[in-house]
Amino acid sequence: MKCLSKLGLVYTYKCNASCASCCFECHPNLTEKMELKDALDYIHQAAVSSTFDEIGISGGEALLYETEVLEILEYANGLGLKTTLTTNGFWGETLENALNKLKILKEKGLSSLVVSTDEFHQSFISYNYIENILIANETVGIPLKIYNIVISTSPDHPLETKYKHCDWIKGACVPAGRAKQTILSDNYMYGDYGGRCTYADKLTIMPDNFVYPCCSPGIRLKAMQLGSVSELSIAQLLKVKENAALLNIIIQRGPKWLKEAGEARGCFLQNRQDEYVSICHLCQEIFADEVFLQKMKPLIKEFSADIDYEKYLKL
Known part of the structure; x- marks a missing residue:
């Protein structure tokens, strides 16, 4: 890892x-x-x-x-x-x-x-x-x-x-x-929001014990939670992070790629906009949109499998 x-x-x-x-x-x-x-x-x-x-x-x-x-x-x-x-x-x-x-x-x-x-x-x-x-x-x-x-x-x-x-x-x-x-x-x-996420190289623990994969301003979203340190050890939370399909897509492909891939399949964010402050801004919009994430579930599984296969080919 x-x-x-x-x-x-x-x-x-x-x-x-x-x-x-x-x-x-x-x-x-x-x-x-x-x-x-x-x-x-x-x-x-x-x-x-x-x-x-x-x-x-x-x-x-x-x-x-x-x-x-x-x-x-x-x-x-x-x-x-x-x-x-x-x-x-x-x-x-x-x-x-x-x-x-x-x-x-x-x-x-x-x-x-x-x-x-x-x-x-x-x-x-x-x-x-x-x-x-x-x-x-x-x-x-x-x-x-x-x-x-x-x-x-x-x-x-x-x-x-x-x-x-x-x-x-x-x-x-x-x-x-x-x-x-x-x-x-x-x-x-508003600025560039393309590219892969390079900020998810952390674990952030909040006062309420919930743990998140980065230190972005908008991280306090349920879909971003990896778990709670009152229930899981740091080692276990690292494993959860490693296996988080949506997060891995954000890291390997980026939120803009995911947004556009979803749009190509007919899945759109409810709060549609053409500009974002940064990668972090778009990422929080994605994780906050429960309807979008629900529609994207089968695609996330597909995209995650593609990424895993690409990693396998590089071994």
Whole structure:
């Protein structure tokens, strides 16, 4: 089996922000989170499986539970696993705070840090906080990426020019969660959605114990669930993923190929549209359409058999 790169732990849905772009609709009043003992168990299983080399921790805002996150980082580091933490940077209120936090994270073994900052986060987290983190990290030196969610009307990030030497990543906002409710369809940045899926090299565990095959914004769909870690081990979930016919078609052929193959056989998505933000956007539209999936069942079986035969020929 192909090795996966990351086990993602969405540690909590609780967040100090309520961003309009949030795919999980996080906000301060949510309390759902992972138990620390469970998170440590998942990491242990990941290490034993020899399938993962990295643990990703996100939310919500995972650092609202700082003591627990630090224990997770230390435990994963002790097992030889890399760690990535995604945060909105609420802890960068002062340069001193940012410096102290970064030093602690590095001491506990954090491999890389992702800071989410954009027009949506800025309503809750000042850009000054982010700048404090960037300045402090020049001393601490944790590999850091800055993730900026954009729509067609988004202004340039005010820190990007000044800190152009940093690793900036722009991500087109996908209509999922709160974004689907608050952002006008004309304001999304539609683009290329062809090709095979290259994002399903992960397992992502949510606070409710359900597991998904990637970290796409719109993954919280019943058809995308691989199972629950309260019922299946990580090893068993990997086997479920390996045998998931629809998912394998998405990985080997891509969602656009599947959509067009279905249309050629008279099967159409109920929400017909000619443009999508990305592969992930189209993929979530496919997995959300129960009627389409039901009609496609015999074709999915046929396409999956073709893919298996192609793999056999390459042996």
